[in-house]
Amino acid sequence: MRTPIAWFNTIQNPKRTATAVGGICFSVLLIFMQAGFLGAARMNASLAYSILDFDLIIISRGYLTMPRSESIDPYRVIQASSVPGVAQSSGLLIEGGNWRNSSTGDSSSCFVFGISTEARTFLDPAVNAKTPLLKDSLTAMVDLRSRPAYGPWAIGGAANVNNQSLQVVGDYSLGMGLLADGSVVVSHSTYARLFGQNAADRYNFGLVKVSPGENPETVAERLRRALADDVVISTKAEIMRREERYFVSVKPVGIMFQVGMGVAFIVGAVILYQILSSEISNRMKEFATLKAMGYTELYIYGIGISQGIYFSLMGYFPSLVLSFLLYRVLRSLSGFPVYMDMNRALFVFALTLGMCVIAAALSLGKIKRADPADLF
Amino acid sequence: MPSPTTPFAVEINDLNHHFGRGESRKQVLYQNRLAIKPGEIVIMTGPSGSGKTTLLTLIGALRAIQEGGIKLWGTELAGLSPVEQVKMRRNIGFIFQAHNLFDALTARQNIKMAIELTDVPAAERDALADATLAALGLAERVNYKPRNLSGGQRQRVAIGRALVNRPRLILADEPTAALDKDSGANVVALLRKLADENGTTVMIVTHDNRILSVADRLVNMIDGNIVSNIRVKENAVICAILKQCTVFKDMSPSDLTDIAQKMEQEDFTPGTDIIRQGEIGDKFYVIAKGRAQIITASTTDVSRPVTLIKEGAFFGEVALLRDQPRNATVRAQESVTTYTLSKENFLAAVRAHKSFEEQLATQLFHRG
Structure with a gap:
């Protein structure tokens, strides 16, 4: 096994790493919250239909959404x-x-x-x-x-x-x-x-x-x-999907949560970028040394990417656990149907890795500038 | 990759280098030429800004070559792709003035970063790293991180990292600056050992006078020019031989060194002709070792009696001074080592050193 230099770099300064991870953790938590709200709102949108017993529904041609439907x-x-x-x-x-x-x-x-x-x-x-x-x-x-x-x-x-x-x-x-x-x-x-x-x-x-x-x-x-x-016939599945889509993409509430999620994502990516960027700046000489020793640029990029992944993972898992708790608190306080499910956990995980990819893409360019000729 | 046909580890040909562009373009290296054999330790001296470090980075494939060429073991660096450049660097150990260790890693892990570039089995890497550190007097410090080591200890770890793979070339910038006398001597001894046992070529840029004695060759640079290139030991040997040679015996040591510097060693196996009668003469020879025969074929085809010459003897000057073809053949009777001076250098030496000219004249007169 090779010396895991990326890992040692990540844990070298526990205080700084903790601060960095805290920042990422916070933005991942925000994403979880917004995603939770959005999921709950979506679930909520079709909630009334879900308890009703029907196969087909007759709605007005001017139907917009359940609480604002024209009559038939x-x-x-x-x-x-x-x-x-x-x-x-x-x-x-x-x-x-x-x-x-x-x-x-x-x-x-x-x-x-x-x-x-x-x-x-x-x-x-x-x-x-x-x-x-x-x-x-x-x-x-x-x-x-x-x-x-x-x-x-x-x-x-x-x-x-x-x-x-x-x-x-x-x-x-x-x-x-x-x-x-x-x-x-x-x-x-x-x-x-x-x-x-x-x-x-x-x-x-x-x-x-x-x-x-x-x-x-x-x-x-x-x-x-x-x-x-003057009427439209729709199946139960169709009307529920239509209701959810309307709620998520047209109603301000749905859009709000989506924008909130987007902002949290960007904030997370920026935090991660800054961490990676300063980490790479601090280690330019070390990266140049690696180049002089005969390590390929690819290997050095690998170090940067690994560090990004370590930071994201260290941010993701604590916020996953915290979200479980916060969802529970939210449910008991508001009766809002916020549940953690595998899909959401994976979705946010993918977003976290996405943050890492963006941050890495923005910050790794510097590695190219690590010039071993400057070491002498 | 390295071609075995060249006797040189490093060959620098007419190397020019510039920094900057346009108006601010400034030449830092001028027509540098240097050839270094495997196992040689070269110390480069010169004032700061003289281009030593630039030359070192060019040799180390850390910087793109602009004009001229550098061959490492016969491979021209100028034509290498970036990937080949990186591969080439694996043959080279760099010792930087600033230690440039990996801060997050222990001394052992720092050394292992170098070992991991080779195919040393994973199970043996720790032991090799520890042995290297022990050789540098750091056996007790294998698990220390750079921040917990003194400046000298850090420098020794960095040296260990450069030496551990027994590279074919070591490029060092002030490797002993941070070291005390004993550690410095220890490092120099390690370099000497590597050069002797492994054929590693070592190039050191230094101002540390304590280590000059390790050098096989001293290169002095001023303002981007290699102003002197002295093979220290060889030079001493040549001077000692020249001293025994009548034609040089009255010359001052500095004049001798001057001439010795320009001489090239040439070896001949028994029975080979060193020069042949009738050929155009382009070199002056001094025999350093072995015996040779002078054979003159006269126009009447009757060979004159063979004359034997041995170490201290010189020949080949007549053709150079008079612009004539060789008037005799000289054939190695045993293994012969000669030191030669090119015609150009020979004539320059004759002009520059009055005593040399006089001695030659006397000798020529006696020889008839």
């Missing part, structure tokens, strides 16, 4: 139910409302789902089992993962939404993340009481279940032919 004619939903291969077609209403905390009187945002009590709207059978209870006027189910700001509420008790007192008849677990502080599910008729009859006249979406054994794509094609041009 309820007739389209009725039309859809007579298309062959459609097992169930139901209308869904959604709107942002206000929840009043019963003990403090403070208001929080509340996402209201207006569902057809006849249909199986949710994936969770336990929730579906409770939907008939909503048939009674001014009843609601409340999201268990609503923020603590909702104050105390209980099944059998009362809830105040849009200044209407509702009876809580059940609960479910969703968590609205960035969309709202919490959510409730009500019937179409209760929805009309909360937002006015006009709001309930048209649906936001039509949820379609296809008959067992039917290919959703084929049924979607039939629906497209059967229904007027």
Whole structure:
């Protein structure tokens, strides 16, 4: 084995190395945070769809994103139910409302789902089992993962939404993340009481279940032919992808996190560049000596690159561990679905190596200037 | 890579070098010429700025050659690609005035950095590094980093790094400047040993008078010119022989040194002709060792009796002085070593040294 000069160079001055690694660690941590937020926001974007039970969705031609969708004619939903291969077609209403905390009187945002009590709207059978209870006027189910700001509420008790007192008849677990502080599910008729009859006249979406054994794509094609041009038919996977894409690349929140990640990346690359650059400047004579001894330029570049990699790895792993902890803290504080997964760990690892590549590319040019003729 | 056909380790031919460009272009080396054999230790002296160091970097393939040429073991450096240059440097051990050790590495690891360029098996590298350090009196310091070593110790580690691969050429800039008398002598002895046993050529730039005695050759540079190039030991030998030679016996030591400096050694095997009658004469010969016969073939084809000449004898001057063909053949009877002076140098010496001219005249008169 050759003497690992790059490693010895890296650890020669522990204080300086620690400072350097600290800087890299910090920027990698920032990337992890931003990536975490972005991932959570993405997950959050399609969260509402993920709990609903449907194969195809009827949306307005002017659909932008779930909370800002144009409404569709309820007739389209009725039309859809007579298309062959459609097992169930139901209308869904959604709107942002206000929840009043019963003990403090403070208001929080509340996402209201207006569902057809006849249909199986949710994936969770336990929730579906409770939907008939909503048939009674001014009843609601409340999201268990609503923020603590909702104050105390209980099944059998009362809830105040849009200044209407509702009876809580059940609960479910969703968590609205960035969309709202919490959510409730009500019937179409209760929805009309909360937002006015006009709001309930048209649906936001039509949820379609296809008959067992039917290919959703084929049924979607039939629906497209059967229904007027004012609606668009989309599969569940498509609408979820579309929602995530919209959230990540169009909504300011998604862009913010991406820019934040980019900035953290650049900061990391700059820090690493400065470390490598000063390390190389300090060792110009040593590099020139290596050249005089008969070491190739490639070997010397190898030293610089190795040092870059050592610095990045020394920065990456501590921040990986720290991120785990910070994600946990964040989840418990905000209920925001920030989870570390292998993909993110690898993604940030790749970014860290990317920082190293950029820093190395910028700083290694100096090695060429190490001139052994200057040694004498 | 190195060609075995040349007797020289280093051959410098009409080397010119400039620094700077355009208006500020300044010549630092002028028509340098030097030929050094394997095993020779050359000490280069001269005031700072005289071009010694530049010459050293050019020989070490650390700097691109502009004009003229440098051959190392027969390979011209000027034509080498950067990769070949790097390979060539592996034959060379550099000792810098500043030690230039690797700060992050221990003394042993510093030496190993050099060993790792060779094919010494990994298992033997530590032992070789330690032995090298021990030879330099640093056995106790193998695990010290440069920052924990004294200046002299650092310099010795650097010397160890340059010597450990037993390079064919060592280029050193003030190698003993940081060393005390004993360490300096020790280093010089190591260099001498390497030169004698390994045929390593050593070039040292130094102002350290204590080590001059190790030199086989002293080269003095002034303002980019090699002003003197004295083979110290050989010169002494030649002078001693010349002293016995009647034609030189009245010359002052400095005049003798002057002539000896310009003489080249030539060896002849028994039976070979050193000069042949009728050929154009271009050299003057002094026999340093062995016996030779003078054979004159007259026009009547009757050879005159053979005359034997031995060490201290000289011949070849008549053809040079009178611009005539050789008037006799001289044939080596045994192994003969001669020192020769080219016609140009011979005539210059005759003009420059009155006593030489007089002696020659007397001798010629006697010889008839």
